[in-house]
Amino acid sequence: xxxxxxxxxxxxxxxxxxxxxxxxxxxxxxxxxxxxxxxxxxxxxxxxxxxxxxxxxxxxxxxxxxxxxxxxxxxxxxxxxxxxxxxxxxxxxxxxxxxxxxxxxxxxxxxxxxxxxxxxxxxxxxxxxxxxxxxxxxxxxxxxxxxxxxxxxxxxxxxxxxxxxxxxxxxx
Numbered sequence: 001x002x003x004x005x006x007x008x009x010x011x012x013x014x015x016x017x018x019x020x021x022x023x024x025x026x027x028x029x030x031x032x033x034x035x036x037x038x039x040x041x042x043x044x045x046x047x048x049x050x051x052x053x054x055x056x057x058x059x060x061x062x063x064x065x066x067x068x069x070x071x072x073x074x075x076x077x078x079x080x081x082x083x084x085x086x087x088x089x090x091x092x093x094x095x096x097x098x099x100x101x102x103x104x105x106x107x108x109x110x111x112x113x114x115x116x117x118x119x120x121x122x123x124x125x126x127x128x129x130x131x132x133x134x135x136x137x138x139x140x141x142x143x144x145x146x147x148x149x150x151x152x153x154x155x156x157x158x159x160x161x162x163x164x165x166x167x168x169x170x171x172x
Contacts, residue, residue: 054125057122060150060152061152061155061156062156063144064144064150064151064152064155065155065156065157065158066157067144068142068144068152069142069143069144069145070141070142070160071110071111071112071140071141071143072110072138072141073109073110073138073139073140073153073160074108074110074139075107075108075133075135075139075153076107076118077106078103078105078106078107078133078135079103079104079105079106079107080101080102080103080104101132102127102130102131103123103130103133104122104123104124105120105121105122105123105124106120106121106130106153106154107119107120108120108121108139108141110141110151112143112148113148117143117148117149117151119149119151121154123154126154126155126156129154129155129156129159129161130154130161132163133161133162133163134161134162134163137162138162139153139160139161139162140153140160141153141160142158142160
């Protein structure tokens with residue numbers, strides 16, 4: 001019959017030098033969506049804010065305080081600095097009225113399944129939690145069972161330290 005003049009070519013806008021499978025509008029839309037998604041992922045990877053070392057350490061302490069196992073340990077050594085405050089009524093002198101000892105690093109050891117671990121924790125950011133610790137008493141250590149060397153003795157929400165009676169530990 002003479003109906004061929006009513007038929008229009010569906011693929012007339014797509015170049016004919018493409019492979020037959022790529023001429024479909026669905027395939028072209030799918031490729032476009034894939035390219036846009038790939039560009040989005042790449043831009044996210046390059047522009048995201050990376051956590052600082054302090055944030056990574058705080059997250060590690062929170063994880064151990066939340067889900068770590070507890071064992072007994074012993075403080076081996078502390079690296080201590082003096083905290084000095086100037087007298088309020090003396091303006092220009094640097095006289096010391098109060099010198100309190102606050103450790104920066106605490107070295108401790110503990111034993112799990114016959115293996116002795118010796119670790120150190122930097123507690124400079126946790127000064128209010130370690131002021132006045134007792135090094136002559138045993139401590140509690142939190143560790144990950146999957147990696148027993150990953151341990152802490154103090155965090156923002158937990159402390160295994162024995163403190164002097166004048167500075168008790170208060171968890172918020």
